[in-house]
Each structure stands twice: as structure tokens, then as C-alpha cells.
Amino acid sequence: MDQIASRMLAGFRAAAYVALTLPLMPLQALFVALDWRAASALPHWYHARCARLFGISIKTTGAPVADRPVLFVANHVSYIDIVALSALAEVSFVAKTEIAGWPFFGWLAKLQRTVFVGRQRNRVADEKSALETRLTQGGALVLFAEGTTGDGNRTRPFKSALFAAADRAGVIVQPVTIAYTRLDGMPLCRALRPAVAWYGDMELLPHLWRLIGLGQLGIEIVFHPATSLAAAGSRKALSQHCESTISQTLAAINAGRPVAA
Numbered sequence: 001m002d003q004i005a006s007r008m009l010a011g012f013r014a015a016a017y018v019a020l021t022l023p024l025m026p027l028q029a030l031f032v033a034l035d036w037r038a039a040s041a042l043p044h045w046y047h048a049r050c051a052r053l054f055g056i057s058i059k060t061t062g063a064p065v066a067d068r069p070v071l072f073v074a075n076h077v078s079y080i081d082i083v084a085l086s087a088l089a090e091v092s093f094v095a096k097t098e099i100a101g102w103p104f105f106g107w108l109a110k111l112q113r114t115v116f117v118g119r120q121r122n123r124v125a126d127e128k129s130a131l132e133t134r135l136t137q138g139g140a141l142v143l144f145a146e147g148t149t150g151d152g153n154r155t156r157p158f159k160s161a162l163f164a165a166a167d168r169a170g171v172i173v174q175p176v177t178i179a180y181t182r183l184d185g186m187p188l189c190r191a192l193r194p195a196v197a198w199y200g201d202m203e204l205l206p207h208l209w210r211l212i213g214l215g216q217l218g219i220e221i222v223f224h225p226a227t228s229l230a231a232a233g234s235r236k237a238l239s240q241h242c243e244s245t246i247s248q249t250l251a252a253i254n255a256g257r258p259v260a261a
């Protein structure tokens with residue numbers, strides 16, 4: 001795709017995205033304020049439309065568990081992860097506190113009832129309590145256990161601290177692998193993956209503008225068998241189980257090998 005066509009596609013998608021998003025923001029704010037069921041349903045509907053708008057094709061293996069409360073534990077490659085996972089299930093996310101202060105995208109995160117966590121040791125107990133409260137209310141949360149985004153080639157070490165939020169009776173933990181596999185029908189090789197993966201010191205808006213000017217993007221998402229903290233035996237063991245499962249699956253997908261749920 002030449003640069004002119006890419007810019008035209010990016011401009012069209014950006015305009016369509018704004019036209020879709022802005023009218024829904026006050027509506028979602030009302031749903032959240034009134035604590036209506038629609039506060040979970042609307043983001044799911046919205047992100048499914050965003051995925052279609054941005055040419056994102058999602059192949060799934062397995063399925064998200066229907067029982068609640070559930071903590072989905074996933075690797076993190078790009079902001080597109082949020083669109084893809086929200087298009088598949090009614091979920092909220094666990095995110096770093098600084099995201100709450102971002103213009104526009106921070107507002108969207110708040111409207112999806114994101115639970116914000118920081119890195120201060122004196123806040124761990126309060127953040128754990130906030131996560132537990134959301135889960136005991138029957139919520140579905142996505143935890144990006146690496147704590148940051150990666151390059152999509154491999155996973156970073158998982159951080160076990162927030163797995164303690166699963167230490168509640170009935171909380172299900174389901175590992176989820178996210179892999180970016182194709183661009184315009186062609187395999188997405190290691191050299192092209194930075195066009196999709198957002199990590200390191202990459203600036204958000206220039207990366208986003210380039211990404212939405214691309215063609216059709218293929219994502220493979222694997223929902224692994226669910227477990228629990230009680231079944232794993234400890235928070236650290238649960239973290240290691242999720243990291244091993246996701247890391248091995250990501251490596252298999254990137255190598256072109258078939259995977260099973």
C-alpha cells in the first residue's frame with residue numbers, strides 16, 4: 001500500500017472512529033453512574049464495531065469462561081489488545097495509574113470501569129482491595145501480568161503481586177494468549193511486528209496513525225483452561241503457570257505451529 005493510500009485510509013478510519021466514539025461517551029457515562037447492566041454491554045458492542053472499522057480479524061481458540069467472577073490473565077502487545085478482548089467479552093481492565101491522566105484515552109478507560117493500580121508499595125493493599133471488590137461484585141477483569149507491553153515476539157516476566165486479588169472464593173483465573181499473526185493476509189514476521197506492537201519509548205499518536213493506515217490485521221487469541229489460586233497452591237505458582245502457558249503458546253503461534261485450547 002503506497003503512502004497516499006495509507007494516509008487516506010488512516011484519515012477515513014480516524015474520522016469514522018471519532019464519529020462512532022464521541023456520541024457514545026456521555027451515554028456510557030450515564031450507564032456507569034447509574035450502575036446499569038448496559039455499562040458492561042456497551043463497551044463490548046462498541047469494541048466489536050471498532051475492530052471491524054480498523055480491519056481487525058480475530059481468530060479464537062477456546063472461549064472465555066462464562067462464570068463470574070473471573071480474572072483473565074493475558075500477555076500485552078499493543079493498545080489493540082483492549083479492542084480485541086473487549087470485542088470478545090464484556091470485560092474491564094487493570095491498568096497503570098498514569099493512564100487515568102491521559103487525555104481522551106484515559107477517559108475511555110474510566111468509562112470502561114478500569115481499575116487503576118500504581119507501583120507504590122504503600123498502595124498495594126488498597127489496590128488489592130479494589131480488585132477484590134470488583135471481582136466479588138461478579139466482575140470480569142483483564143490483568144496484563146507483564147505490567148507493560150512487549151514486542152510480541154516473547155513474553156516478559158509476569159508480576160505476581162496482583163494475582164493475590166484472585167484469593168477470593170469462587171474467583172476463576174483464565175490464561176489468555178494474544179498473538180498478532182497476519183497483515184493483509186501475509187504472515188506478520190518479526191521485522192514487521194513493531195508496526196503493531198507498541199512498547200519501549202514509542203510515541204503513541206504517531207504509532208497509532210501508522211497502524212490505522214495499515215490494511216487487514218489478523219490476531220489469534222487463545223483462551224486456555226481456567227484454574228484458580230487454590231488449585232495452583234500459591235500466588236507465585238499461579239503466576240508461573242499463567243506465564244508458562246502463555247509464553248509457550250505465543251512461541252508456537254509465532255513459529256506457525258498449531259495450538260489447542
